[in-house]
Structure formats: C-alpha cells, structure tokens
Amino acid sequence: MPNQSEDKFKHKKSVDLTTDHNDISHQLSIHTRQGHNKFWSESIFPLILCFSCPFFVRSIVFICGHCHGSIIEFFSRLFFDQTMTLKHVLENFFYFQWHWPSVIIIISFLIYAIVMTMILPGEEYAGPITDTGHVPIYRNNGFIYYIVSLIIFILLTIVLKLNHLSPTYIYDHWEEFLSTVNTFAFLLCFFVMLKGKYMPSTDDHRSSSNWLTDFYRGVELYPRIFNIDIKLITNCRYGMLSWALLSSIFCMKTFELHGYTDSALVTCLLTLVYLTKFFWWESGYMKTMDIIVDRAGFYLCWGCLVWVSGLYTLPSYFLVTHPNKLGPVLTIIILTLGFLSIYINYDCDQQKIDVRSSNGQCKVWGKPAQIIRAKYVxxxxxxxxxxxxxxxxxxxxxxxxxxxxxxxxxxWSCPCGFHYILPYIYFIFLYILLMHRAHRDDQKCRLKYGIAWDKYCQVVRWKVWPGIY
Incomplete structure (x- = not known):
C-alpha cells in the first residue's frame, strides 16, 4: 500500500492516507500531558508563570518610564543600588491595583465588544470539528467590527480634543491601567475555570483535581456564556483591537510630546495594516492552534488581555520616551518591506483557504494543488x-x-533604533513562541494523522526555515 500511495501522489498530486482506526494513541496524547515529572509540569511550572508573567509585563513598563529604557539600570536599581525597597517592588510589580477610571474603560470596552459582536451582520461559519464531534459556529463580522471600531475611535478622539481632553490619558496612567487589567484578567480566568468545572458549554472540557493546572491551562475548549464565545471576545475582539487602539494612542502621545515623528508613524502604520489583515482573516484564525487546541485559561485569556496589551504594544510605547528620526529613505524602505511581509503572510493563509474551500480542486501558483488527504478518527x-x-x-x-x-x-521594532534591546523583546518572544508552536503543531499532527503526516513531512521537509529547521 505505501508504494501504491506514493505512486498516486507523484502522478495525481494527491494521496489518501488513513491512520489505523484501532490506534487511539493520538487521542490519548492530545488530551493527556506527558512528562517525566508531573508535579513540576502541572504545579510548579504553572505557578512560576502565573507569578512571573505579571511581574515581567510591569517591569517592562517600569524600565521604559523610570530606567530610561535600560534593562541594566533596572537590575542595578533592583539588586545593587538598593534604591527600591521590598515595599516599593511589591507595590509596583505585584500589587493588584484597582484604578477606577481604568475599570470603567475596561468594562466599557468589553461590553462594547460583546454587544457589537452580537449585533453586527455577518454570515455564519463553522470551526473545525472537535474530537468529541462538536462543531463551533461563529459569525463572520470581525472585519466590520474592526473598521467600525476605528471609526468610532477617531470620532471619540475628535470629541475629546474639542473638549481639551485626549485618549492619551491611558498612556499617562498606563501603569495603573495594566495593574487593573491584570487584576480583572485573573478574576476572569478564575471564573472561566469554575464555569468549565461545573457548567461546561460542550463535552470538550478537561478538569482535574489540581486547580492550579486547571487555572493555568484552562478547562473548556469552547466556553460560551449566553452563546457569546469567551475566546473570541478575549483573543480577537478585546486583545487584538486593544493592540491597534493602544498603538494609535501611543503614537498620538509621541506626536503630542515631540511633534511629527516618522518612527512612531511607521510602527503604528505597520501595526494597523497587520491587524487589518488579521481581522479580514479572523475566520481563519478561529481554526488555528490558539482556538482548536489551547483551552480558555490563564495561558490564553490572561495572555490576550494583559500580555498583548503590555508586550505587543512595546515598540510604540517605547517610542514615546525614545523618539527616533528615520528620514524619508528609511521610512519608505521599512514600510515597503513591512507591507510586503503582510501581503506574503496573508497570501500564505489564502492559499490554504482556497485549497480547502475547493476540496483541493484548484491551482496554486498556476499548477494543480498538491495535497495529502489525511483521515483520522x-x-x-x-x-x-x-x-x-x-x-x-x-x-x-x-x-x-x-x-x-x-x-x-x-x-516595526527597528524604528526604535539599536541602542536598546527592550523594544525587541516582542520580536524575541514571538520567535520563541512560533518555533515552539511549530514543534507543538508537528507533534499534534503526527499523533492525529499518523502515516499521512509522515508522508507529508517527506514531501515538505522543513518545519519553518528551509535548510535549517
């Protein structure tokens, strides 16, 4: 059979491979964490991350605002100069503040996201079928939501400016805002965990006796409240939109303080165009690993509410206090390369969407699509x-x-210059995240598709970097 399948692939550009129906190892492995030290992987590691991630995000903001963007100065003040006492560290990095203006902004934003998601028009579409047979249904109105939100933001900015106010108030109180959204995110994650344990929306839930594990990794795959998908709201309608709005606010603040700054504009423009592409393709994102594998817990929900706000916006935030002059030549080069990267990223996703929507009966780059049909149970x-x-x-x-x-x-980080490593932390984090995600996806697909995935890896040898990895 393997020889016949190989022949079929070579001549007809398609192969139909089926995993052994009696082999349920992929099913067990998908739902069971493997590891030599279960106590470390399910208790100590989640505890360290839940404790250190808020500290890390707050530290970045502190370094930008109080240490001139220098990580060395931060550690010097923290360990050697003794200018920061334990009380100061706890208050600035670990204390769960509740800043009421920030509370109003966050709650209003979430209510807005939920209401607009419910009322905006859009055709329904289905997400991938889960291992229990559940098919999540969404409404394809992400792009409309994004455009309407930007228009409302522009109008709100004009109204505020006419009344001698500015949305840059959020930048002026950014530390309090992050502490507040951090507190809110912890409460939300705890609530989602309880809901998953006692009132799950579907059969795609996994609960254990270890509440720390359940809090960190999540319990439900598709939690819904009044038919509102929690992951859609936290990941897309709050997390990604807040990234766009915060980048715009930080760019405005840079202009308020320093006048026109080309570096801030370049970073903001690339971010907004990238997120325009994201919302245009939101239905595709709802079929990625973030949604179909990762459950609604601290890792995902806290990450989209706090980590995205604090880390993904870092280049724009950094430029407020460290403006940099690019000049017209560098501006054009960076924007051109950035737009090209966005197009290629979009075109990659579009190729896969076209092939799947046509059931493989289409051309890619002028040639019949080469596909492998992988069956699984x-x-x-x-x-x-x-x-x-x-x-x-x-x-x-x-x-x-x-x-x-x-x-x-x-x-979009390089307009910050190369004197500091801080604005490149997002790039470094993204590199590690995507390489790890490629590894995770390879493991998941090998367990899920079996021999079909092995055949696919023979045809497409490299995970990410051709000739390297």
Whole structure:
C-alpha cells in the first residue's frame, strides 16, 4: 500500500492516507500531558508563570518610564543600588491595583465588544470539528467590527480634543491601567475555570483535581456564556483591537510630546495594516492552534488581555520616551518591506483557504494543488478528514507563514533604533513562541494523522526555515 500511495501522489498530486482506526494513541496524547515529572509540569511550572508573567509585563513598563529604557539600570536599581525597597517592588510589580477610571474603560470596552459582536451582520461559519464531534459556529463580522471600531475611535478622539481632553490619558496612567487589567484578567480566568468545572458549554472540557493546572491551562475548549464565545471576545475582539487602539494612542502621545515623528508613524502604520489583515482573516484564525487546541485559561485569556496589551504594544510605547528620526529613505524602505511581509503572510493563509474551500480542486501558483488527504478518527468513533497542502508557500516549509510574520515584527521594532534591546523583546518572544508552536503543531499532527503526516513531512521537509529547521 505505501508504494501504491506514493505512486498516486507523484502522478495525481494527491494521496489518501488513513491512520489505523484501532490506534487511539493520538487521542490519548492530545488530551493527556506527558512528562517525566508531573508535579513540576502541572504545579510548579504553572505557578512560576502565573507569578512571573505579571511581574515581567510591569517591569517592562517600569524600565521604559523610570530606567530610561535600560534593562541594566533596572537590575542595578533592583539588586545593587538598593534604591527600591521590598515595599516599593511589591507595590509596583505585584500589587493588584484597582484604578477606577481604568475599570470603567475596561468594562466599557468589553461590553462594547460583546454587544457589537452580537449585533453586527455577518454570515455564519463553522470551526473545525472537535474530537468529541462538536462543531463551533461563529459569525463572520470581525472585519466590520474592526473598521467600525476605528471609526468610532477617531470620532471619540475628535470629541475629546474639542473638549481639551485626549485618549492619551491611558498612556499617562498606563501603569495603573495594566495593574487593573491584570487584576480583572485573573478574576476572569478564575471564573472561566469554575464555569468549565461545573457548567461546561460542550463535552470538550478537561478538569482535574489540581486547580492550579486547571487555572493555568484552562478547562473548556469552547466556553460560551449566553452563546457569546469567551475566546473570541478575549483573543480577537478585546486583545487584538486593544493592540491597534493602544498603538494609535501611543503614537498620538509621541506626536503630542515631540511633534511629527516618522518612527512612531511607521510602527503604528505597520501595526494597523497587520491587524487589518488579521481581522479580514479572523475566520481563519478561529481554526488555528490558539482556538482548536489551547483551552480558555490563564495561558490564553490572561495572555490576550494583559500580555498583548503590555508586550505587543512595546515598540510604540517605547517610542514615546525614545523618539527616533528615520528620514524619508528609511521610512519608505521599512514600510515597503513591512507591507510586503503582510501581503506574503496573508497570501500564505489564502492559499490554504482556497485549497480547502475547493476540496483541493484548484491551482496554486498556476499548477494543480498538491495535497495529502489525511483521515483520522474522532473520540466518538466517527471518521473525519483534513487536507494537507504541499504547494506554493507550503511546499517551502510546513510553517512558512511564520517567516514573514517574524520579519514584520522586526520591521516595526527597528524604528526604535539599536541602542536598546527592550523594544525587541516582542520580536524575541514571538520567535520563541512560533518555533515552539511549530514543534507543538508537528507533534499534534503526527499523533492525529499518523502515516499521512509522515508522508507529508517527506514531501515538505522543513518545519519553518528551509535548510535549517
């Protein structure tokens, strides 16, 4: 059979491979964390991350505002100069503040996101079927939501300016805002964990006796309240939109303090265009690992509410206190390369969407699409199928779309200059995250598709970087 399948792939550009229906190892492995030290992986590691991540985000803001952007100065003040007492550290980095103006902004924003998600028009579409046979349904109104939100933000800014106010109030109280959203995110994660344990929305939930594990990793895969998808709201409608609005606010603040600054404008423009592409493709994002594998817990929900706000906006935030002059030539070069990276990233995703929507009956780069049809068995015993694309960008590497995404992250960070490493922390983090995600996805797909995935890896050899990884 393997020889016949190989022949079929070579001549017809398609192969149909089926995993052994009696082999449920992929099912068990998807739902069970493997590890030599369960206590470390399920208790100590989550505890360290839940404790250190808020400290890390607050530290970055502190370094920008109080240490002239220098990490060395921060550690010097923290450990050697003794200018920061334990009380000062606790108050500035670990204390769960509740800044009422920030509370009003956050709650209003969430209510807005929920209401607009419910009322804006859009065709319904289905997410990937889960191992229990559940098919999540969404409304495709993300792009309309994004455009309407930007228009409302512009109008609100005009109204505030006419009354001698500014949305840059958020920048002026950024430390209090981050502390507040951090507190809110912890409360939300705890609530989502309880809901998953005692009132799950679907059969796709996994609860344990270890509450720390459940808090960090989450319990439910698709939690909903009054048919509102929590992950859609936290990941897209709050997290990604807040990234766009905060980048705009920080750019405005830079202009208020220093006048026109080309570096701030370049970073802001690339961010906004990238997020325009994201919301245009939101239905595709709802079929990625963030949604179909990661559950609603601290890792995902806190990350989208706090980590995105504090870390992803860092280049724009850094430029407020460290403006940099690029000049017209560098501005044009960076913008051109940035827009090209966004297009390639979009085109990669579009190729996969076109192939799957046509059931593989289409052309990629002028040639018939090379695909592998990978069948697998759900936990309920039913058979399902995925199409693995081995043409176009996806013939270069299995995660080629990560390359333009990393290039873009570097391009909107480089206007900050190269005197400080701090504004490149997002790029460094994204590199580690995407390489780890490529590894995780490879493991998941090998367990899920079995021999079909092995065949796919023979055709598309590299995970991300051709010739390297």
């Amino acid at each position: 759900l936990l309920n015993g039913k058979q399902s199928e995925s199409i693995l694309l081995a043409s176009g960008y996806w013939a270069i590497s299995r995660h080629f779309h990560y390359i333009p995404e990393l290039a873009l992250a570097f391009l």
